[in-house]
Amino acid sequence: MSITKHNWTKEEIIAIYNKPMMDLLFEAASIHREHHDPNVVQVSTLLSIKTGGCPEDCGYCPQAARYHTEIEGNDLMSVSQVKAQALRAKSSGSSRVCMGAAWRNVKDGPEFDQVLEMVRTINKLDMEVCCTLGMITENQAHRLAEAGLYAYNHNLDTSEEYYKEVISTRGFEDRIQTIENVRKTNVTVCSGGIIGMGESIEDRAGMLVALSTLNPQPESVPINALVAVEGTPMEEEKPVEIWEMIRMVATTRIIMPETQVRLSAGRMNMSREGQAMCFFAGANSIFAGDKLLTTPNPDVNEDMKMFELLGLNPQKPFTKVSQPQTVEAEDSQFAPLGEKPKWSRPGHSIERNLEASGKEK
Secondary structure: OOOOOOOOOOOOHHHHHOOOOOHHHHHHHHHHHHHHHEEEEEEEEEEEEEEEEOOOOOOOOOEEEEOOOOOOOOOOOOOOHHHHHHHHHOEEEEEEEEEOOOOEEOOOHHHHHHHHHHHHHHHHHOOEEEEEEEOOOHHHHHHHHHHHOOEEOOOOOOOHHOOOOOOOOOOOHHHHHHHHHOOOOHHHHHEEEEEEEOOOOOHHHHHHHHHOOOOOOOOEEEEEOOOOOOOOOOOOOOOOHHHHHHHHHHHHHHHHOOOOOOOOOHHHHHHHHHHHHHHOOOEEEEOOOOOOOOOOOOOHHHHHHHHHOOOOOOOOOOOOOOOOOOOOOOOOOOOOOOOOOOOOOOOOOHHHHHHHHOOOO
């Protein structure tokens, strides 16, 4: 049985990433089989509960208010709307619902209370609940945990060095702090990144160093391929080749053997054969449904056909970690504190982000 290592260096990870493909696949698949059932893949549904209008300047994101994309914003969904979507996802084979809100950070108040009720509602459907809501404080993390949250997603996006070329409105240290706040609860951590944003292999390795040296390592690591959206600063980036995705998945599997590696954004451009190689290399989770927040994703029926062809089975909920208990709002031990944390604003500028925000529609 391979032992989880927490002191990977960038040089070691680059050496793994650059191995001959057949050697890399064999090593990754062998480690994958030690820690996971190779014929089981988790199916999650990603639901945008509040779309558009985000004040951040992430260069990849069509939901940033400053960029001129075709995204139509909407207010926070109702609890009943979210429940209906969750039931639909469950009937299609999903075991997890991940709710995303285009917020910089969580603010105590009616909207966060509404999200907490969404978490309670979905957990009572015997589905895993994940949220991605931006930066959160320790108290907010405890409130989510009480409601029955299973996982919190907060991606590092890229290496600390390249981060400043992608985002100028928040700092890399804020990402780490939010993960640390989540770790003070029983909520699992989901954190990964995006490739294809113009970063180097060294940057990809740097991101994996940051993730793998966390102790414990994230229970879930999404590997996204950039979906270049017109109007964003990264609209001209070339699509990631499938071989890059396979190498990234395999490397992630080798250095984080117990983690669920998520084959996330970008699957619309991947053939079934390419996705099959990613599963062989260690990916054991996908997002199903026709949209990932705002970008296209394969239809769930197409995914189920692929599962049938490959002999894959959807993972049942709470296979890795037992189901959290839901505490009702009136019994909560953690009251809203009305916190106003000083999340960082680095203050530097990114030329391509400024150019994109200055363009006319």
